[in-house]
Amino acid sequence: MSAKFIPLRTSVIAFVLVLLSASRLLATSVDTIKVQGTAIRQDTITSLIATRLINRDFNDIYTQNLRSSMFGNEYFQKVKTQLVADVVANFVVYSTPKSRLFINAFTRVKIRLLATPGAPVKSPSYMPGIQLFYRLNHDVYHPEFLSGGYTHHSNGVRGPTVLPDGSFNADSGKFSTNFYTLNYTVGKRTDKTDRIINQYKTVGVELHSGLFGKGYATGLPGKYGWVRVNGSYMLNIAKSYEDPIKKDSKLFENWQRLQLDFTYIADKYNGYGTLDIKKRLNIGLKYYYHLPFLKDVAVMGGGGYRGQDDYNFSFQDSYGYVTVGLASGLSFLLSR
Secondary structure (H helix, E strand, O other), X not given: OHHHHHHHHHHHHHHHHHHHHHHXXXXXXXXXXXXXXXXXXXXXXXXXXXXXXXXHHHHHHHHHXXXXXXXXXXXXXXXXXXXXXXXXXXXXXXXXXXXXEEEEEEEEEEXXXXXXXXXXXXXXXXXXXXXXXXXXXXXXXXXXXXXXXXXXEEOOOOEOOEXXXXXXXXXXXXXXXXXXXXXXXXXXXXXXXXEEEEEEXXXXXXXXXXXXXXXXXXXXXXXXXXXXXXXXXXXXXXXXXXXXXXXOOEEEEEEXXXXXXXXXXXXXXXXXXXXXXXXXXXXXXXXXXXXXXXXXEEEEEEEEEEOOOOOHHHHHOOEEEEEEEEEEOOEEOOOO
């Protein structure tokens, strides 16, 4: 009798073995997600934790890409200055590991103190706005993200923009424009024994509301670029230091940064040809070095060329320049 049950018993055992093999195959085929370079299998719990860790790391990446402030001087401009400042206050209003979205509101003020009797301040450029960042992938060592936003640019003056002779009232005239940006950024992080190297490449478009017949000062159409292609490359190196509290532990702080920025005016303006680089291209290269005794301050030097000056009514000027000074990031993490 027992011999008759051998095939059935064998079949049951074989079926169980097939189920076990299938379950193992299924377990090994579950999607994985990378957290700080390590592949982690996604189940309900680990996926949630891993995603939040990635969002947190991307939030740090976004903060690293926020615009910094500078204080110093520029040389070889059309109008000589004795002080130039670009003060940026970043207000991070939304930053949470629960979301891949990051929101930063900012106020930016550009000031030029002229090297003339009385040292007057050329009407400042006021540039408040808002930025949104959105993560596209999961790899913090090769991050990809979108950023975009809105910026208002004016000089806070109410005088007539255009004089009776048709020229711009650069001394007391109103300058105003509004623009929207959309950018795509890819990055790469390399870890070494005592260095962390981050690289970011960004390309995007800038559209001014004047393109649609709204939000601009009288006289700007045809004289000011409404469509611009923007790009940047940033190399940031962090250096390790001994932790003053925990022995045999290291802290990483910003050490050196190299940043290249460019803007190219793409639409028709003032009769300039499409390839008239001297009137369409703005490009600048800056080098930052963080002094060890000034954690959040760096000495800065660089230079570049402005085909259309980005300081309100100075947009009519084109020139090369050299800049030196101090730089610092000024961020307020309101979301914490």
